[in-house]
Amino acid sequence: MKKIITLFLFLIIGITIASAQVIKGRVLDENGDPIASATVAIKELQKGVSTDESGKFRFTNLPKRELTLVVSFVGYNNNEKKVDLKNNEEFHIQFDMISNANLSEIEVFGERYKQPEKLDAITRMPLRPSEQIQSISVISDKVIAEQGALTITDAVRNVPGVTLFGSYGGVKESMSSRGFRGIPVLKNGVRMDSQFQTASGIADMQGVESIQMIKGSAAITQGVITDLGNAGGVINVVTKTPKFVNGGEVGVRVGSWGQFRPTFDVQSVLDKNKTVAFRLNGAYERKDNYRPVVSMDRVYINPSLEWRPDDKTSVTLEMDYLNDNTTPVTSTVNFADISTNALYDMPHSKFLGFENDNVNTKLLTYSARINRKLTDNLSVRAAYFNSAYNVDNTSTALDTINVYGAKDIRNYEDPRRKRTLGRSLRDDKNTTFQLDLIGQDVYTGTVKHTFQLGFDYRTANAQTKALESKFIDVVDVLNGKINNARQNVTFANPESIMPIISEYTTYGIMAQEVITFNKYLKAILGLRYSSISTLSATGKTSDAGRTENDAWDPSFGIMVSPIENVNIFGSYTTSTSLRSAALILTDSTLAGPSRTKQWEVGFKSDWLDNRLRFNFTYFHIFTDNLTNAEYVGTQPTGLYYKAGDLKRDGIEVELNGRILSNLQVMLGYAYLNARYDDSPSYVNGSAPMNAPKHTANGWVYYTVDRGPVKGLSLGLGAYYVGKRPVNEFSTQYDGHTYNPGVKPFDMPAYTTVNAQVAYTYKKVTARVFFNNIFDELGYNSYFRGGYINQIDPRNFAGVVSYRF
Known part of the structure; x- marks a missing residue:
């Protein structure tokens, strides 16, 4: 390890900066x-x-050729000039900008010529998405505003292949990509929910500047696999x-079902x-809500401060706080076993829970980032992120009535259906x-x-606590009125319950390099060493149950640019999961690590002065050495066995940007x-749960930029999620299903169509917004966990905003 670090240090120190x-x-204003x-x-x-606070900028190490400089700033027209460096070692130039209050240089993917803000929290490199070897998608706040997105799902459905795995009663968002469930959702680089199955997030879009995603393996920057979805990618919610x-x-x-949502955004030098x-x-x-009893109440605040003591240093401090109360919902039940789709289209007048039902989520994140330029070519970046995620969940669970006389x-x-009312607590801290x-x-x-x-x-x-689950009654879902009245239920004192504790600490040392041989060829190299210490316990922790493991993960690739x-x-790339490495198999040996190997090929392209981007990716992902718990009947033996491998192949195609100055697309x-x-x-040959073969997204947005209706804009979007199995097709009991050998049914495909009309006059x-115009019925589900949630039916909203 020391030799590798020393080698990288000598490589850096030994680099000679050639004269260029x-x-x-x-850059000056009017x-x-x-x-x-x-x-x-x-x-x-x-x-x-x-530019720095004096409006100055500097480029070094430039080739001897004619170059085109473009200056852009929000509120000003672009200014473009050519310079000839063939006979000049140092060229001085001044740009005088002309204001244009109606101009916005933010594209659907962010700024054209800059790396999106905080993308380096997940890539750790100072490069734009098109310059990086990973498949990266960015959704800017421009899109969030134009589409009226209120959730993470609303935004990332503009990314090909990304879907909502489950909302667990409509209270959080657990995402899927490339056949992996529980893609980690981060806020400003730190995870919110460390539960390895869900890795979910919750966010208020008012504070979001962009949502960024690396699809596929991100092991070089994210380390060893700690969640089911790590190898499928990572989503970063970036605040303003x-x-x-x-x-x-x-x-x-204001909108359907009594929605009222005031917002503000103020900034000052x-x-x-x-x-x-x-x-x-x-x-x-x-x-x-369109169902009785169900409601949501939320408060959100997001302050931030940035200090630039000189033109080489920036210090950024941020905080983000959300307090959300939402009624958890079960939208339907299935009147058949898992082999048959008998989903009940439950009338909107029915709610299967009680007035007691409420999930209170408190999320606090804060961060400090420091960037310091050492020279024109070297800089240091340090960042600390912290999150506290607390959930108090009181909700109703439904269960079937067993056949009379059969256990x-x-x-x-x-x-x-039998109804029980339960309460659970979660205290989740991440740094x-x-x-x-x-x-x-x-x-x-x-x-x-x-x-x-x-x-x-x-x-x-x-730390989680399951306080109690109390039987309330038996309800007929089809017939008669359902009692939703508040129940007089007293749960155990949380202080009397021993918490279930799950914790890990992990560190990593990594190196990445992009070597540009000429304008046609680049090589990308990466290597990471990760160490992880994990502990699971009930009550007080001790080191007796702690396990420690480490892994090396390489990454390499080439990039060829036949035209500019x-x-x-x-x-x-590879990703390593050590979660099961220490498990004991039925033959008394250790399970060992599971590795995910990923190959990607494709192209990234910029068109129309970098206003339009067209990307294509083919991926092949192979995960080996899966393990499952051994059961005798339905009782676990405490041992494990090898469960085979998972293969994933696919393609992703996207076209994002502006075809015309006033026509933007996301396809x-x-x-x-x-x-x-x-x-x-x-x-x-069977697919993992909730993995659709086909997904598609489309958004077209047109703005009238001249004439009597200048300022009018029209948007139209369509989003398709294909059919997908509601569970794994098991051959034996695995702790989750009561009928092994039975093929699970496919959750039906659905398409939602949305539209937007806007008009801007001065400020x-x-x-x-017209959402789900054709009132399509669709579901997301964690089926075996009892969560089946309907997408919102047709609804409308209106927004009025004033800029100053």
């Missing part, structure tokens, strides 16, 4: 005052920097930070030297620390290097072939 051309310049944080990009090199401008926006949204800026976002929301035979056709040395555009001769050498440390500590705006890539399609292979537990914008 330099451009220095300044009054001759400097513009800070303007983006200055070199078209031909796809390279960009930001100061932009060093004075202004803001207030708005109010706090000193005359423009070194400190503050931003504050907030929202309140309450609404009822284990369930009568699914009987419309009666992440990252430290990186970044080198960008460092030359050894004619070869350019961009590299990262980093360290990270993560902790997760979750097209990058063809191929890559290989995507994903095909997935996920199946078990060589498995004694599952039928070979006021009014929007009307």
Whole structure:
């Protein structure tokens, strides 16, 4: 290990920066005052920097050729100039910007020439998505506002192949991608829910600047697998930070089922030297539901502060707090066993729970980030993220009535269901620390290097308490009125319950490098060492049950650019799961680690002055050495056995951006072939639960930019989720199903169609949203856990906002 670190340090120290051309310049407004944080990009090199507080910028190590510089800043027209460096070692230039209050340089994927804010929290590299070897998608706040997205699912359905695995009663969002359930959902780089099966998130979109996703293996930056979905990708919800401008926006949204949602976003520069800026976002929301009793009440606040003491240093402090009360819902029941789709289309006038039902979620995240430029080519980045996720869940559970006289035979056709009321608590704390040395555009001769050498440390500590589950009554789902009245139930004192504790600590040392040999060829290399210590216990913790393991994960690939705006890539990465490594098999040996190996090939391309992006990816993912618990009948023996392998192949295609200056599109399609292979537990060729073969998304947004109705915009979206199995097709009892050998039915496919009409006049914008226009019936489900949740039926909302 020491030799590897020493080798990387010598590599960095030994790099000789070759002499090359330099451009220095300044960006000024119409009054001759400097513009800070303007983006200055070199078209031909796809390279960009930001101006400092004096409006100055600098490029070094440039080739001897003619280059095109483009300056952009929100509220100003783009300014473009050509410079000839063939005979000039140092070129000085000034840009005088002309304001345009109606201009916004934010695209559907973020800013054109810059890396999206905080993308380096999950990639650890200072590169734009098209320059990186991973498959990366970004949804900007521009899309969130235009579509009226209120949830993570609303936003990421614009990413091909990403679907909601389950909402667990409509109280959280657990996502799926590439056949993996429980893709980790982070907020500003730190996970919210460390439960390995769900890895879910909850967020208020008012504070979200973008949602970013790495699809497939992210082991180089995220470390060993701690969740079921790690190898399928990672989603990062990025909150808003100061932009060093004075202004803001207030708005109010009203909609179906009594929705009322006021919001605000205010930011200000706090000193005359423009070194400190503050931003504050907030929202309140309450609404009822198309079912009786069900409601939601939420408060959200998001302050942030950024300090730039000089042009080489930035310090950013953030906090994000959400307090949400939502009624958990079971939308339907299935009047047959798992082999048959007999889902009851339950009238909206019915609710199967009680007035007691409520899930209170409190989520607090905060972070501190420091970036320091050491030279024009070297910088240091340090970041600390922390989250506290607390859930108090009181909810109703339904169960079948067994066949009379038979203990284990369930009568699914009987419309009666037993109702119990239970309460559980979860206290989930997570931290992440990252430290990186970044080198960008460092030359050894004619070869350019961009590299990262980093360290990270993560902790997760979750304590759960199941207080009690009390039988209430038997209800006929089909016939008669359902009693929803509040029940006089007293649960056990939480202090008297011993918590179930699950915790881990993990650290990693990693190195990544992008080597640019010439304008046609790049090589991408990465290597990570990870160590993890895990503990599961009831009551007080001790080191007696602690296990420790480590793993190495490599990553490598090549990128070929036959023409300037097209990058063809191929890559290989691995991810390692150590969760089952210490389990004892039936032959008394240890299970050992499970590895996921991923191959990707495809291309990334930018068109129309980087306004439009078209990407294609083919992936092949192979996960080996799966394990399952051994049962005798329905009783576990405490031993485990090998459960075979999982293979996943597929394609993902996306077209995002502006085709015309006033016409933007987001189009995507994903095909997935996920199946078990060589498995004694599952039928070979069968797919994992909730893994649709086909998904598609489309969004078209047109703005009238001239004439008498200038400012009018129209948006239309359609989203398709294909059929998918509601459970694994098991060959033997696995602790989750009572009928092994029976093929589970497929949850039906569905398509939702949404529309938006907006009009902007000066600083006021009014929007009307039409959601699920054709009133499509669709479900998400964690079926074997008893959660079947209907997508919202047809609904409407209106928003009025004012910018200042």
